[in-house]
Amino acid sequence: MTFFFFTGIRILGSSDMGILSVQVVLRRVGMKMIAPLLLFCHVISGLPGEYDIATPSWTSTDEQPSLVHTEASSVSLNERETSNLRLPRSLKPLHYSLRLQPFINGNFSILGHVEVEMEVLEPTSNITLHMADIITKNDTAKLLALEEEANREVMIRSQQYDPARQFYVVHLGEFLQKGRTYLLSVEYRAYLSNQLRGFYRSTYTDVDGSKRNLATTHFQPTDARRAFPCFDEPALKATFEVHLARETWMTSLSNMPLAETRPVEGQEGWVWDRFERSVPMSTYLVAFVVSDFVFVKSTEHDRVLFRVWARRQAIDAAHSAREVGPKVMRFFEEFLGTSYPLAKQDMIAVPDFSAGAMENWGLMTYRESILLDDPNTSTLGEKAVMVQTISHELAHNWFGNLVTAAWWNDIWLNEGFATYMAFLGTDFAEPTWKVMETTVIENLQKVFQLDSLQSSHRMSIPVSHSDEIDEIFDMITYTKGAMIIRMMEHYLGKATFQKGLSSYLNSLKYENATQNDLWEHLTVAASEDGTLPEGVIVKDIMDAWTLQAGYPVVHVMRTSDGSSATVTKKRFLIEDINGDYGWWVPLTCTTQSEANFNQTRAVVWMKDSEAQIRLSSLPPKDQWVIFNLQQTGYYRVNYDDHNWGLLIQQLKDDHKAIHPINRAQIIDDAMNLARAGQLSYGIALGVFAYLRNETEYLPWTAAVRNLNFMLKASKEFDALKDFMSDLVLPLYEAFAFDDGDGDSPLEKKNREIVRKWACGLGNKDCMDKALTLFRQWMLNPDNFSTIPPSVLCNGIRKGDEAAWNFTWIQYLKTDVASQKPIFLRALACTTDTLIRSRFLHMVVDEDGDIRQHDVWKVLSAIGGSLTWNYLTLHWNDMFTYKKSYRGEVMKAIISDVAPEQVEQFLSNKTTDMSGNHLAIQQVRETIRNNKAWKESYYEVVARWLKDNGYSS
DSSP: OEEEEEEEEEESSOOTTOOOEEEEEEEEEEGGHHHHHHHHHHHHHHOOOOEETTEEEEOOSSSOOBBBEEEOOOOOOOGGGGGSSSSOOSEEEEEEEEEEEEOTTTOOEEEEEEEEEEEEOOOOEEEEOOSSHHHHBBBEEEEEETTTTTTTEOOOEEEEEEEEEEEEEEEEEEEOTTTTTEEEEEEEEEESSSOOOOOEEEEEEOOOSOOOEEEEEEEEETTGGGGGBOOSSSSSBBBEEEEEEEETEEEEEESEEEEEEOOOTTTEEEEEEOOOOOOOOOOGGGEEEOOOEEEEOOOOSSSSSEEEEEEEGGGGGGGGHHHHHHHHHHHHHHTTTTOOOEEEEHHHHHHHHSSSOOOOTTTTEHHHHHHHOTTTTOOOOHHHHHHHHHHHHHTTTTTTEEEEEGGGGGGGGHHHHHHHHHHHHHHHHOOOOOOHHHIIIIHHHHHHHHHSTTTOOOSSOOOSSHHHHHHTTSSSSIIHHHHHHHHHHHOHHHHHHHHHHHHHHHHHHTTTEEHHHHHHHHHHHHHHHSSOOTTTOOOHHHHHSSSSSSSEEEEEEETSSSSSSEEEEEOOOOOOOOOOOOOOOOEOOTTTOOOOOOOOOOSSSEOTSSSSEEEOOOOOOOTEEEHHHHHHHHEEEEEEEHHHHHHHHHHHHGGSOOOOHHHHHHHHHHHEEEEHSOOHHHHHHGGGGGGGGGOOOHHHHHHHHHHHHHHHSSTOOOHHHHHHHHHHHHHHHHTTTTTOOOHHHHHHHHHHHHHHHHHHHTOOOHHHHHHHHHHHHHTTTTTTGGHHHHHHHHHHHOOOOOHHHHHHHHHHHHHOHHHHHHHHHTTOOOHHHHHHHHHHHHHHHHHHHSSSHHHHHHHHHHHHHHHHHHHHHHHHGGGTTTHHHHHHHHHHHGSSSOOOHHHHHHHTSSOOTTTOOOHHHHHEEEEEEEHHHHHHHHHHHHHHHHHHOOOO
């Protein structure tokens, strides 16, 4: 049965006249939500009543609550000036005092009170704050002129809510004076929704089967306004004093240490927790949690109390995080020359959480499956995600928290740095994982795919509306940002890079920055150390990488004797379109006789204005050259056919003479150059011949990613499948199922690739062995760590309904959160249409057993026409708390859908594109590119395969 859920309210008419018309905005929910919904609709509707805090219920009174007078706007956001979506700059917040009482175990309402102290920067007769899903009590609003006699009260003429811009406007009877400070206070009501944003509720089931509730926050980027009226922009920093009311058997947490606890007057069993005043910070970093969780703590850091919180029955899985966190924090302090400024660092595992994790200062929130790690059952992949995510969030203490991007257009300053620093932190904590090598294959080459689209976007990009802001929290911001920073560290040198960052952080701590601020500090460090060409500043180099989309391909064309070369550059695009782009490109290279792959400082710079340059002193024509050593530069490299031939021969003769990163680079560059029509497929596929002797993870990852593209573009490509099977067979026979405790992490990862592809391509021995292991696991399901994900997937794919049902039961039974995503991905491997249909309905059931934050990934994994039909039917009302998930699902499944169906849906005027404009452009371009590839190159590749003994 279908019901609806409150997502917003418009109160039309004039409260001065005593006439209110309430328009409630709803979405579908399950039956179990109806009771609290009816109660909350009573709360927000403004019907006569008074809330009894001690016993959460409503009793009739004669007094009408005074609500915000809302004027519905008839102007759409697209028609508004971009600047109108930003708050006026007449006021600057200095300090907030927040008092919140969430009725977690009642009707999910929140009683709130906010005081905000402001400095007047320019005379103004109104105060404008952000607010959403909040009802203010108008008669409680007061404004005091501080520093005047008896803190004079300023007359409030009226109050207004602008729903389109989420503005709460207080109109005053006088102008506020420049340079003076004022204090605005107001009481309000809000609601603990299940929308995974703002101040929301989460649930779990304890060991005796009882349902438990908790309240937690997620404010980034623009949802602090759903918890309290505020200046909800990153540049408007202030200090915060948080007061949380809780029942005595629960615990509350906030950014700062607990200062005191005292009883709530007239409410037995309730107390107020007051937390110390915070350091200056942006609203999106404010956090609070009320729960019955417990913690483990670390004493490794002598200045900082480090605690990891979780459900009582899951707390044993928190010990790994407790060990990793302080170790990585110390590393960052030393690397950046800046101490962590707070007295405590809490990390908490939240059952329902839309993001992977959030860097709230002093109280970091994580998805359970990421933070909690059971050492007895977790896989290497699970532990790697845990360590890298903790490192990412801890890095935000400096990049984002201490120094914050002034506006969301430069959010890469926060996220790109946190991503890159996470690689460094993970490498420090777990050096055997070789993260600084694997990141090239798993991150740089992956983001190259997105950034080779015309619909990619620049790193620093203008945004205004919250939907636009949410869209840019993507791979360009995180991964390209990190890879550009990696390139910068290599061309500046590590010591100069560290010196510049330390200066940047210490000079701007507790303030906001733009990318120009970073360029200035790095330029000073480079000037002192002499690490840049004379007269060149970092801004000259880096603006070209951050203010335009894409990246270049550098073409090295050697002369007939090989001793010199003409080097040209242009933007690399799968769909080649002429455009005026220029980059400062740091060129690094080595030769066959030298073979030094560790010299990653630029030997030559190609300026942004230079279309080509001439290089001399290269080796004779019988020796190869390789450019972009360890792929430290954010660009591809093409060569003349003769040099390609030398590289292919070297790989056949002795592939280990070339660094494994550059072997992976050669594969990835060659295949993508061929795909874009800039290199023959004869050369690109010729590179693959040596793979029969390759045993390392990096080149194999690059190889299977590129071959997989062709399989997706042409599903019935049997000759290509035979080619891939032939390539993988020697490695499969060598060690596919020879797991050993002494294996290195990269050996384990490579073995998993081999198993996945051998079984996926129909190797009978692989499928038989995988199915045997799967059945052995069914006999001993507690021994989960012995079954690799590829084996689990193959067991579902080749097993019967009993195998699927058994795995689903294990998903339900496990209390190890990190195992649940593995089970869900495996369950999606089924090829049985009826089971897939049943699973899809289980995934989207709002009363089901799959967490909201997992739904979009499971839909992506199921794929096919079933998922497409559901996605298109429910597009407008799916993932309302994070609309960009819709586009992520679509991008994941478009290869399963006819292009005409996709275009028909996207062209439908009733399809809500908000929050997905970038994703939709990328979907359309990807479809166009895949079609063009099939038309232009399928026969070319098929002919090459036939000539080499592989025929369909």
